[in-house]
Amino acid sequence: MDLGLRDKNVLITGSTAGIGRRIANLFAAEGANVAICSRTEESVKLAVKEMSLMAEGRIIGAPCNIKDKEDYEKWVADMAEELGGVDVFIPNVSAGGGNDSERNWWKNFEVDVLGTVRGVEAVLPFMQETGGAITMIGTTAAVETFMEPQPYNAMKASLITYAKQLSQAHGDTGVRVNVVSPGPIYFDGGAWDMIKISNEKFFGITEKTHALGRLGTPEEVANCVVFLSSQAASWVTGVNLCVDGGYTKRVQL
Amino acid sequence: MKVRRQQKIQRTTKKQGKNGTPVEVAPKPELGSALIPKERYVSPDYMAQEWEHMWSKVWLMACRDEDLPEPGDHYVTEIRNESILLVRQKDNSVKAFYNVCHHRGNRLVHSFEKPQEAATSFKCKYHDWEYAINGSFMDIPDLETFPQGAPPCGGLTELPCDSWGSFVWYSLNQDVEPLMDYLGIIPEHLDPYHFERMVLTKTLTVEWDCNWKASVDAFNESYHVQGIHKQLLYYLDDLDIQIDCYEKHNRYLIAFGVLSPRVVAPGEIPPAIKVVMKDAGMDPASYEGSVHDIRHAVQKFKRENGPSQGKDYSALNDDQLTDDYHYMIFPNITMNVHADDLMLFRQRPHPEDPNKMLFDYYMYELPDEEFDAEEYRRPLHKQYKYGEVSLGLVINQDAYNLPFVQKGMQSEGYEGLWIGDQELRIRHFHDTLEKYLDSGAVTKK
Secondary structure (H helix, E strand, O other), rough: OOOOOOOOOOEOOOOOHHHHHHHHHHHHOOOOEEEEEOOOOHHHHOOOOHHHHOOOEEEEEEOOOEEEEEHHHHOOOOOOOOHHHOOOOEEEOOOOOOOOOOOOHHHHHHHHHHHHHHHHHHHHHOOOOOOOEEEEOOOOHHHHOHHHHHHHHHHHHHHHHHHHHHHHHHHHOEEEEEEEOOOOOOOOOOOOHHHHHHHHHHHHHHHOOOOOOOEEOHHHHHHHHHHHHHHHOOOOOOOEEEEHHHHOOOOOO | OOOOOOOOOOOOOOOOOOOOOOOOOOOOOOOOOOEOOOOHHHHHHHHHHHHHHHHOEEEEEEHHHHHHOOOOEEEEEOOOOOEEEEEEOOOEEEEEOOEOOOOOEEEEOOOOOOEEEEEEEOOOOOOOEEEEOOOOEEEEEOHHOOOOOOOOOEEEEEEEEEEEEOEEEOOOOOOOOOOHHHOOHHHHHHHHHHHHHHHHHHHHEEEEEOOOHHHHHHHHOOHHHOOOHHHHHOOOOOOOHHHHHHHHEEEEEOOEEEOOOOOOOOEEEEEEEEHHHHHHOHHHOOOOOHHHHHHHHHHHHHHHOOOHHHOOOOOOOOOOOEEEEEEEOOOEEEEOOOOOOEEEEEEOOOOOOOOOOEEEEEEEEEEOOOOOOOOOOOOOOOOOOOEOOOHHHHHHHHHHHHHHHHHHHOOOOEEEEOHHHHHHHHHHHHHHHHHHHHHHHHHHH
C-alpha cells in the first residue's frame, strides 16, 4: 500500500521527543518533507540533525512557543513558505495531565485546545486548493473515565468534537480531519516509564486491562497518525481512532 | 553504575552565617572492606556483649524537654529490661532514676512513654513506700518494723541525665563523659534547626522481627532505594550523596525534589516532587521551568516566603530548605532532618531476643502561622506489632523487608554483610560499636 506521502509537506508541533518525535520520524521515513518545533532551539537543531541523517525529504524546524499566538502563526507561515505549502498538519503539543490548581485548566486550554485551534486556522488557507489532512492527538482518557476528573481529559475531549465539526465544514475543499486517541503508551521518559518504576503494581494492572495484554509503543501510535494523514485514508474523515490495544471497554457504535 | 543519565547535585559550599550547619565534606575514614560477621545480628552472646559494653555505657535518648514542663512532671522510658524514671526538678533540671522501689523491687511508676503531670512525690503501689521528686525517701510505712532501718542509699538510684536539642538524655553509666562531649559535632550541626520549635505530631512503637542494627542499617544507606523504594527515584538523588563520618556519629546529605540519575526525566513533574512544591506553598501548575531546576526554585521560594508563613529558616542554608540532612547519633538515633520537620527513629534492642527489636517512630513538625498552641494536644504513644499500623509507604517497604533480612542472616549459607562504598555509614557504625566492645574487653582484663 502506497501512503503517497513522498514530497508531501508535514508540519508537526512538539516533535523533538516522545510520541511527536516518533510521528515525525515516520513521516520522514515515508519520504515526506517535515517541519518540527519545540520550545528550545537546541532541541530543534538536534532533532533536525538526527532526522536528516535518515530522511529522503527535507527536514526543517524552528523553536516556537505555541502559547504565543504570533510566534506560533509565524512558525506555521515560515515552515509553509520554506517547504512550499502544507499538506498535513499534526498539532501534537500538550500540557499533559495534572490537577494541582485551576491553572491546569488554563494550561490545557491554552496548549491543547488553542494550540490546536490556532494551528488549524493558520494551516487551513494552505489547504484550500490542494486539500490536506489534519490529524489531532486525543487520548482514551477523553472517552472513558481515567485516573481522576482533570482538565487534560476534558480538554482533549473537546478536540474530538472540534475535529468532527471541522471535517464537516471543510470536506468540500478536500480537507480531512481526524483524531488519534492513544491509550497508555510506554517509552523512555514517558509517564508510564515513571509509573512502571514507581508503582509496579498499578503498571501490571494496567497491562492486564489491555485486551492485548501490554502497553502500546509510540511507533504504534505514529503508524495510525501517519496512515490517517495519508492518501491511503482518503475516505476517512471525522473519526476518532482509539489506538489502545483494547484498553477502553466501550462499544464504539 | 546502573544509571540512565549523568547528574551532579549542586551543593551549598558555605554554611549559613557563623553558626550554620557545617557543610564541608569530612575526611573519608579508612575502614577497610572486611566482611561484617552476621553473628553481630543473630547471636545472643553478641547481644549480651552489646549490653555490657555498649548500651550500658552510652548516652540514650529518653523524651523531650517539653514532656516535663513543671517540677514533678515525669516520664518513663525503657531500655532492654531497665525502666528509667525521668523527673523535672524544682531547679528546672531533670533527674533520671532507675524506676524501681528499693523495698521489694516493684516498678515505682507503671506507665510507659507517656508524660505524667506533676507528682508531689512517688508512692510505690505495693507497700506505700514514698519518694520525693528528687528521689530521696519521704516515707517508709512502719519503719520501726525494719530492725536494719531504711536502705542506706537514701532513695532512688540516680543516673546521669542532661538535655540537648529539646531532648532529655540519660546514661546507665555512672562514669559517662558529659553529654555534650558524647554528642561531639551533633549540636553544632543540628542546633540551627531549632528542634525546640517543632511539635510532636506522631509517636508510636512497633515491634519488628529483626535485630535493632538491621533497622539502623536500613536507614544508613541509599543503595537500597533502587531496590525497595523505586518510587523515590522520582524524588531524590540516591547516588550523588555526601557521606560524612565523624567520631561516633555520621550523616549523609541527600538532595530531595530531584530525579535520580537512574531514571529518565519524565515530561511531567513527578507527583512526589509536586508534593514538595505544594508543601512549600508553590503551585506546580504554574511552574514553567525544567524539572531539574525545581529543587532550587523551591529553595528560593521558601527563602522568600518562609517568614510570611511563620517559618524562620534564617539559620539554615538553601540546601537545608529542601534536602534531607540525615544524621545517625550512635548508637540508635536516626534523624531525617528537614527544615520543616524531623522524622526521628529510636531503635531499641528486644530485652531477650536478638531477632527482635523495638522501632520507636516520632514525627516533629515546625508549626506554621496557623498553628494554635492552645489547641495542640500531644499525641498519645501506642505500641504495636508489625503489620498493625502503617508508617507511610517508605518505612512500610523497609518494615516489610527487614524480617526477611533477619531470617536470611540466620542461614548457614550466609556469612555476613558484604558492604560497599555507598554503605560506608554502616561500616562506620560497626567500627564505633566494635570500639565499645573492644574497650570493654580490655577493662575486663
